[in-house]
Amino acid sequence: MRSFIKFVALAGVLALALFIAVIAGDDGPWYFAWLVGTTMIVLIAAAGAVLMETQVGPGRGDGEY
Amino acid sequence: MELYVALKLIWAVLLGVLLTGLGVMVGMDMGVGTLLRFVGRTDDERRAMLNAIGPHWDGNQVWFILGGGAVFAAFPTLYATSFSVFYVVMILLLFSMIVRPLAFEYRSKVPAWRWRETWDWAFLISGAIPMFVFGAAFGNVLEGVAFHFAWDGQYFQDGSFIWYVLNPFAILCGAMSVALSLHQGGAMVMLRTEDPMATRAKRIGSVAGWVAALLFAIGGVWVARMQGYAFTAPVDPGMAATPLHGPAVARQAGAWLANFHAYPEAWAFPAIGLLGMILGPVALRAGRPAIGWWLGALAWVGTIFTVGAAMFPFLMPSTTAPSESLTVWNASGSQYNLTWMLVFALIFTPAVIAYTGWAFRVMRGTVKTDAMTHDDHSY
Amino acid sequence: MSVVDLSRLQFALTALYHFLFVPLTLGLSVMLASMETVYVITGKPIYKEMVLFWGKLFGINFALGVATGLTMEFEFGTNWSMYSHFVGDVFGTPLAIEGLMAFFMESTFVGLMFFGWDRLSRPAHLAVTYLVALGSNLSALWILIANGFMQDPVGAKFDPVTMRMQFTSIYDLIFSPDAQSKFVHTSIAGFVCAAMLVMGVSAYYLLGRRHREFAARSFRMAALFGVISSLAVITLGDALGRADYLLQSTKIAAIEGLWHTSKPPYEPWKIVALPNDRTQKDLFSIGIPYVLTPLITHTLTQPIPGILELEQKAKPRVAKGIAAVLALKDYATTGDEAALAAFRKNEKDMGYGLLAQRYAPGQDLAKITPAELPGIVERTARATTPNVFVEFWAFRVMMALGFAFLAVFAFGAYYSLRNRLERHPMVMRLAMWAIPLPVLASEFGWIVAENGRQPWTVFGWLPTFQSVSTHSVGYMIFSLVGFVLLYSSFIAAELYLMFRVARIGPGGPAPRPAGAGLAGAGLAGAPGLAEKIWQ
Numbered sequence: 001m002r003s004f005i006k007f008v009a010l011a012g013v014l015a016l017a018l019f020i021a022v023i024a025g026d027d028g029p030w031y032f033a034w035l036v037g038t039t040m041i042v043l044i045a046a047a048g049a050v051l052m053e054t055q056v057g058p059g060r061g062d063g064e065y
Numbered sequence: 066m067e068l069y070v071a072l073k074l075i076w077a078v079l080l081g082v083l084l085t086g087l088g089v090m091v092g093m094d095m096g097v098g099t100l101l102r103f104v105g106r107t108d109d110e111r112r113a114m115l116n117a118i119g120p121h122w123d124g125n126q127v128w129f130i131l132g133g134g135a136v137f138a139a140f141p142t143l144y145a146t147s148f149s150v151f152y153v154v155m156i157l158l159l160f161s162m163i164v165r166p167l168a169f170e171y172r173s174k175v176p177a178w179r180w181r182e183t184w185d186w187a188f189l190i191s192g193a194i195p196m197f198v199f200g201a202a203f204g205n206v207l208e209g210v211a212f213h214f215a216w217d218g219q220y221f222q223d224g225s226f227i228w229y230v231l232n233p234f235a236i237l238c239g240a241m242s243v244a245l246s247l248h249q250g251g252a253m254v255m256l257r258t259e260d261p262m263a264t265r266a267k268r269i270g271s272v273a274g275w276v277a278a279l280l281f282a283i284g285g286v287w288v289a290r291m292q293g294y295a296f297t298a299p300v301d302p303g304m305a306a307t308p309l310h311g312p313a314v315a316r317q318a319g320a321w322l323a324n325f326h327a328y329p330e331a332w333a334f335p336a337i338g339l340l341g342m343i344l345g346p347v348a349l350r351a352g353r354p355a356i357g358w359w360l361g362a363l364a365w366v367g368t369i370f371t372v373g374a375a376m377f378p379f380l381m382p383s384t385t386a387p388s389e390s391l392t393v394w395n396a397s398g399s400q401y402n403l404t405w406m407l408v409f410a411l412i413f414t415p416a417v418i419a420y421t422g423w424a425f426r427v428m429r430g431t432v433k434t435d436a437m438t439h440d441d442h443s444y
Numbered sequence: 445m446s447v448v449d450l451s452r453l454q455f456a457l458t459a460l461y462h463f464l465f466v467p468l469t470l471g472l473s474v475m476l477a478s479m480e481t482v483y484v485i486t487g488k489p490i491y492k493e494m495v496l497f498w499g500k501l502f503g504i505n506f507a508l509g510v511a512t513g514l515t516m517e518f519e520f521g522t523n524w525s526m527y528s529h530f531v532g533d534v535f536g537t538p539l540a541i542e543g544l545m546a547f548f549m550e551s552t553f554v555g556l557m558f559f560g561w562d563r564l565s566r567p568a569h570l571a572v573t574y575l576v577a578l579g580s581n582l583s584a585l586w587i588l589i590a591n592g593f594m595q596d597p598v599g600a601k602f603d604p605v606t607m608r609m610q611f612t613s614i615y616d617l618i619f620s621p622d623a624q625s626k627f628v629h630t631s632i633a634g635f636v637c638a639a640m641l642v643m644g645v646s647a648y649y650l651l652g653r654r655h656r657e658f659a660a661r662s663f664r665m666a667a668l669f670g671v672i673s674s675l676a677v678i679t680l681g682d683a684l685g686r687a688d689y690l691l692q693s694t695k696i697a698a699i700e701g702l703w704h705t706s707k708p709p710y711e712p713w714k715i716v717a718l719p720n721d722r723t724q725k726d727l728f729s730i731g732i733p734y735v736l737t738p739l740i741t742h743t744l745t746q747p748i749p750g751i752l753e754l755e756q757k758a759k760p761r762v763a764k765g766i767a768a769v770l771a772l773k774d775y776a777t778t779g780d781e782a783a784l785a786a787f788r789k790n791e792k793d794m795g796y797g798l799l800a801q802r803y804a805p806g807q808d809l810a811k812i813t814p815a816e817l818p819g820i821v822e823r824t825a826r827a828t829t830p831n832v833f834v835e836f837w838a839f840r841v842m843m844a845l846g847f848a849f850l851a852v853f854a855f856g857a858y859y860s861l862r863n864r865l866e867r868h869p870m871v872m873r874l875a876m877w878a879i880p881l882p883v884l885a886s887e888f889g890w891i892v893a894e895n896g897r898q899p900w901t902v903f904g905w906l907p908t909f910q911s912v913s914t915h916s917v918g919y920m921i922f923s924l925v926g927f928v929l930l931y932s933s934f935i936a937a938e939l940y941l942m943f944r945v946a947r948i949g950p951g952g953p954a955p956r957p958a959g960a961g962l963a964g965a966g967l968a969g970a971p972g973l974a975e976k977i978w979q
Contacts (some may be wrong), residue, residue, distance in 0.1 A: 010549075030624035030683065034631065037676055038581075041635065042478040045669040048861070049482045049491070052664050055863055064649065065660035065866055087568040120555035123510065127551050131543035138540040141532020148521025148528075149913040155522050156923045160930060163511040167934060170507030174941055216776040218529045218607040221914055305605045309776070310660070398533045399603075402611040406537060413544045419550075424552050427563050443559070 070394075072301045072403040076139040077393040079372045079410065083417030087132050088101075088199070088242070088365040089249065091124035092117050093358075096250020096270075098165065099243070102185055104265040109434050111185065112173055114433045115444040117257030122169060124421060138406055142308060142396040143380050146220045150212050152204070153226040154198055161194035174443050192250075193243055200242025203372055204235030206381050207288060207321065213386035214308050223385040234287055241280035245368070247273035248345055249361040255354035259431055267354075269347030274361065274389060278342035281368065287337060290377060293320025294382040294390060302378070302394045311395055316388035321375040331374040339366020450920035451523045451912045456894075460514050461931050467886045470584055470631055471638025473550075473577040475669060476557075477570075482585060482665075484570045494662055495573070497950035498642060503558060504941050508934060510551070515927075517543075522923075527901050527911035534600040534611040535590050542586030550579030563787035584634070585627050592623025595893070596691045597902050602794065604772055604787055609905065622691055625684040626893070632677045636849055637882040639670030643856055644879035645946050646698040650865065658950050663875075664860045670853035679845050682739075688896075689740050689748065692903060694828065695896030696740060697751045697783055697834035701726060704750040708737040711748075716840075719832040724752060737905060751829050758825040763799030763817075764790040766809050768883035773810075796906040800824040802909050830898040834891065842888040845881055852878050 024032040056065075093335045097118050105111030137144040148155050164187045172184035211224030229235065251270015255263045275362075298312035325331050341364030348390035376382075382390040397403065445453075476495050483491035517539065520528045528536075553575045560569060593599070599617030600609040617623070643666035649659035689696045696702075701719045703726070713729030719726050740748055749757075770788035773781035787794075797809065803823045805811045812820055852874050859865040865872065897903055901911040 009458075014663045018543055027619045028624055030621075031619075033680075034967055037628075037632070037672075038474065038635075041669055041672045041676075042474060042481065044672060045475070045478045045554070045655070045665045046482045046485070048664045048668040048857075049479075050486065052661055052841045052860070052863075053486060065656060065860075116559075120559040121552075124548065126510070126514075127543055127548045130514065130517050130547060131540065132542035133521070134536065134543040135874060137520065137528065137532050139536075141536055144521045144536065148518060149523070149525040151518045151914070152522055152913070152915055152919050153922065155518065156926065158520060159515055159522075162929070163514050166507040166511040166514075167937065170503055171937055171941055174504070175944070177551055218525070219910075219914065220529075226919075298951050305603075307606045336555070350605030355461070374682035386552055389491035398536070399606075399610040402533050402537055405611070405614050406540060409541050409544060409777040413541075413548075417544065417548045418457055421552055424556055427560055431467055 067303045069400045069403075070327050071342035071352045071444055072400060072407065073302065073397045075396060075407060076403055077373070077377070080139065080265040081134065081369050083128070083132050083371045085362075085365050088245065089362045089370060090128050092196060092199075092246035092365070093249040093253050094122045094125050095165075095192035095196050096246035096248070097253055098168075098188040098250070099196075099247060100250050100254060100266060101188045101192075104262050106261075108181065109437075110258075110262050111181075112430045112444065113434060114254055114257045115169065116170070116255060116264060116437050117185035119169070119444045120428045121421075121424065123166070124424065135406075138225055139398050139403060140380065140391075140393075140396045141398060142218070142306065143391050146212060146391060147202075147206075147210075147381055149220060149351055150210055150222055151202065151226070151229055154201070154229055156277045158195050158198040161191045163191075165367070166193040185327055192246070196243045196246045197239035199239075201229070201232075201235040201244075204238030205229050205232060207238075207293070207372065207376065208232065208234055208291065209294065209316070209382040209384040209387075209390075211385045212383050212389075213240070216309070216388050217313075218307070234284070237280055237284055237287070241277050241284065241368075243363065244277035244280065245342075245364060247427040248277060248349075248364070249358065250344075252345070252349060252358040255349065256358065257431055263354075267349050267352075270357070271349045274342050274349070274357075274364070277364065278339055281335075281338060281342060285371075288292060288321050289319060291321060292316045293323070293375075294379050294387060295309060295323060299377075300394065304394050306395055306397050306399065308389045308391055308395050311388050311390075311392075314382070314390050316384070316387060324374050324377055328374075334371040334374050335366050336367070338364050338371055341365075341367055350427055445917075447915055447917055447920055448912050448925060450917065451915075452908065454920065454924050455519060457931075458519060458927060459511065459894075460890060461935075462509065462512040462516055463886060463890055464883055464935075465505050465512065465635040466584070467630075467634035467883060469502070469509045469555075469580050470634030471636065471673075472498060472505070472641070473573075473580045473811055474635060475638050475642060475666070476502060476572045477577045478669065479662075479665060480570050480573050484566050490657060490661060493658060493950050495659075498662070499558065500945055501645075501942060504938060504945065506554065508938050512931070523913050523915070524901070524911050525913040528907065530608050530747065530911070531597075531600075531902055532608070533606075534597075534609050534617065535593055535635070536587045537611065537614075538590040538593075538617070542583055543591075545587060546579050546582035548579075548581055550576055553579065561791045576833070580938075581631055582629050588627040589618055589620070589623040591893075592620045592626055593617060594901060595897055595903055596620055596622040597905055602777055602905065604784060609902065612809070615835050615880045621687045622684075625680065625687045629677060629680040629684045630886075630889070632673050632680060633882070633886050635673035635678055635885060636670060638665045639673055639853065640849065640875070640882045643670060643687060643853070643881055644876045647875040648839070648946070649949060651872050651876070655949050655951075657881055660860070660865070661938060663856065663865065666862050667853055667856035670849065671857045673852055674846065674850040678850065681843075681846065683739060686742060692896065693749045694751070694754055694830060695830040695835070695892075697749060697754060698830045698832045698896055699839045699892065700736060700748070701729070701832055701836040702748060702750045703752055703832075705753045706736060706748040706750065708741075708743040708747055711736045713739060714836075717836065719749065719836050721832050743880070750861045751832065755825045755829060756818065758796065758828045759821055761796045762800055762824045762828075763795040764794035765795065765819075766812070766817075767801050768794045769797035769801070770809055782926075795900065795902075795907065796828070798905075798910055799827060800900060802827070802907065803916075822842070827899050829915065830896050834895050838888045838891040838895065842885045842892060845885040845888075849878065849882060849885075887901035 078242055101111055101114055105114050168184045168187040172181055212220050212222055214220055248270050251266040254266035293315055294314055296312055297315045300312050341360045345357045345360035345364060348360055378393040380391045380393060380396055476499055479491055483495060519581040550751045553572045556572045557576050560572060598620045601612050603610045642662050646663035649655045693747055701714050701717050703724055710733055712733040713735035714731040717726045717729030737744060767786055771783045771786035774780060775787055778840045800820055801807045803820045847905040855871045856875055859868050859871060899907050901908050
């Protein structure tokens with residue numbers, strides 16, 4: 001039951017996201033660009049940090065930043 | 066009933082709800098700020114008090130900001146006129162109020178006596194003055210304000226700000242508002258801190274509640290004999306929202322009781338208010354601060370809606386051009402605007418109440434000095 | 445100075461001051477969310493330390509944003525009563541929705557973000573941080589929708605009975621092209637400000653070889669965050685320019701110092717010039733040919749109208765506007781239907797008539813004699829364009845700074861990604877000194893947007909000089925002096941704390957180490973604050 005509710009809730013969020021994307025994509029191209037762009041900025045910055053964890057640390061890198 | 070009239074009525078009630086929310090939530094925080102120097106005698110005591118409302122003051126303050134925004138949108142002419150007519154007082158309110166966010170965030174970040182002492186004074190000023198001005202505004206509006214309009218909707222001020230500051234009835238209302246905030250703040254300090262602050266807060270908070278009750282009773286008698294305002298010509302509640310060419314209005318002693326005579330059930334509001342102000346302190350003294358807090362909130366509901374019931378449909382009567390008095394009917398937004406605002410209010414108000422409640426639940430319990438001094442973020 | 449000038453000065457000061465802090469809030473909240481995302485994914489405590497430390501700077505800055513925002517919310521009513529009355533029905537709505545939908549969310553969750561670390565699960569706290577970021581940016585959205593209405597009043601119609609703009613379409617208001625392009629440009633400009641702060645302070649640590657693990661990670665994230673943000677802010681600024689080309693030709697002409705309508709495709713883009721607003725000529729100018737037309741219009745053929753031609757085109761509108769306002773006043777005082785019909789004929793030019801009041805004898809259009817009319821039309825038309833010198837240079841400073849940031853971020857990101865950053869102290873020093881520049885660029889952006897809107901508060905409908913409250917000069921001096929004094933002490937306290945926190949660094953001594961009194965924190969010899977009784 002719990003997982004079913006979770007599933008429905010996530011499906012609801014997804015539907016809402018799609019709805020917003022359709023409206024924004026149609027009449028608010030700049031809003032849409034902001035949504036996509038900000039998500040991308042956040043993810044790329046996060047990915048940069050994760051990448052650093054693979055570059056440095058015990059046995060890797062030369063202790064330089 | 067016509068849709069536009071219904072919307073105007075709903076927004077008049079929502080205005081009351083907003084002002085009540087402002088009184089309860091912002092009043093509580095400002096009460097704590099005013100009490101800070103009297104209840105907290107050591108640095109740790111004061112910090113405990115600040116951290117009691119630390120996670121919430123910012124959210125609570127939005128009631129104040131939302132109050133401004135909602136009046137702007139729902140009653141544009143009231144926003145435009147009242148804030149300008151009370152200019153000097155409003156600016157004093159702003160000056161005292163804008164110090165508070167800084168006081169919270171900056172006070173405990175530097176461990177120097179002079180620094181913290183300065184901010185503690187700022188808490189006193191930014192707690193007492195805004196609450197006083199908030200109450201005094203009600204007093205001034207009940208007595209009427211001197212203004213008139215030009216053909217293009219521009220207001221002109223016919224009186225001096227000195228009167229709005231020195232008006233005895235407004236001073237009484239201001240003092241009552243401060244007293245209510247002290248009661249509410251005292252209840253919060255009792256809820257979230259330990260002794261000795263709780264005991265001191267109990268003493269001051271309960272006395273403040275009873276003082277408020279006394280001032281409320283005196284104010285009631287005063288209002289009953291005051292020059293009120295009444296329409297002397299038929300009114301069309303669905304009228305276009307302009308203060309010009311409105312029906313005639315007369316100043317009459319005792320007119321503010323007319324609504325109570327017409328609808329005796331309205332007496333419930335002052336009764337609720339008085340009950341809250343008398344029983345709230347009793348609950349505090351009995352060591353039940355949560356009940357005292359809710360009774361204090363009830364006192365605000367009773368007070369604001371008593372004023373609303375007395376004045377309805379007037380929002381800000383004019384002493385110099387009574388027929389240009391601002392009312393619920395002639396100062397509101399357009400039907401389209403009020404409709405959409407209502408849609409947004411219906412969606413987001415429950416959400417706001419839900420997550421505010423959740424935030425209070427997450428942060429429930431008393432502030433522990435030990436945890437407070439270890440937490441880098443605490444105030 | 446007149447009450448109008450003093451009110452404008454006060455509004456500009458308080459708005460510019462508010463805007464020193466807002467961009468950082470917009471950007472830092474999103475950066476905090478990004479850092480905490482890494483914390484939740486990797487579980488490494490250093491990322492929590494990052495959220496805590498940059499969160500502290502966020503908090504110091506946020507408090508001032510909130511405090512000065514209070515002023516803004518009330519200043520329309522206290523100083524711009526005619527404006528508030530005229531547009532409250534449509535302009536107040538986004539402000540109210542901002543409070544209800546965005547600011548409540550931001551402010552409630554910011555408390556949980558600071559105080560809820562031990563009481564919330566990691567994902568729950570991450571969600572709270574994201575809600576703070578979303579709330580602050582939604583807040584900016586609604587404020588800029590309101591501002592978009594001032595720039596391009598869509599979604600409302602003037603109603604002669606209530607004497608105000610009445611709301612007609614929430615859809616048009618929200619999806620107004622001006623509001624859209626302004627929101628994205630402003631929000632992302634905030635990202636740039638925040639990225640520069642984080643990158644610069646991290647560089648300061650790296651240069652001093654302190655907190656290296658912490659600083660290198662912060663630098664990496666900020667540099668990547670900043671490089672994409674600066675790219676976005678430049679392209680989105682270009683979009684905003686195009687929106688203005690279509691909607692506010694006076695602003696674009698002033699930005700480009702374009703006195704005469706452009707001749708595509710040769711028309712040069714002026715890099716430097718000394719525009720003289722009195723003679724309406726450049727003292728000198730240096731430009732690159734063939735750049736202006738594609739830059740602004742995104743075509744090679746469309747001309748861009750110049751200041752002088754725009755003023756010529758305004759003249760017939762002023763004449764019609766005077767007739768409209770006279771008819772409107774007649775209708776307002778007598779309720780005469782014929783007057784209403786006369787007003788309807790020239791309704792669209794009403795704003796130009798209101799503007800002409802400024803030059804009419806006694807500010808009364810009815811007192812204009814036929815002999816005076818051409819002169820008044822001439823002066824009014826001349827007043828329909830903004831100050832070119834201010835607009836031209838504010839824009840150029842903003843733009844130059846924008847490209848400079850892109851370069852700093854790009855070098856920073858490149859060396860950081862290769863882990864060769866510490867070999868290039870010059871890049872780090874640049875990053876450090878560049879910390880205040882994005883905020884400066886944001887201020888110039890505000891000047892470009894709002895000076896370029898003059899002489900209107902509601903573009904084409906309500907002139908600035910008429911929007912103001914009927915205060916005495918004494919009132920204005922009282923409030924202005926108070927604001928200057930208060931705000932100066934605020935900024936002193938803010939900078940003191942920012943520098944202090946930055947100097948102490950992450951994980952530095954807590955304000956009061958447990959049981960250690962205050963000896964370690966710079967109050968040697970003073971009695972412990974906890975034991976001191978103050979009353």
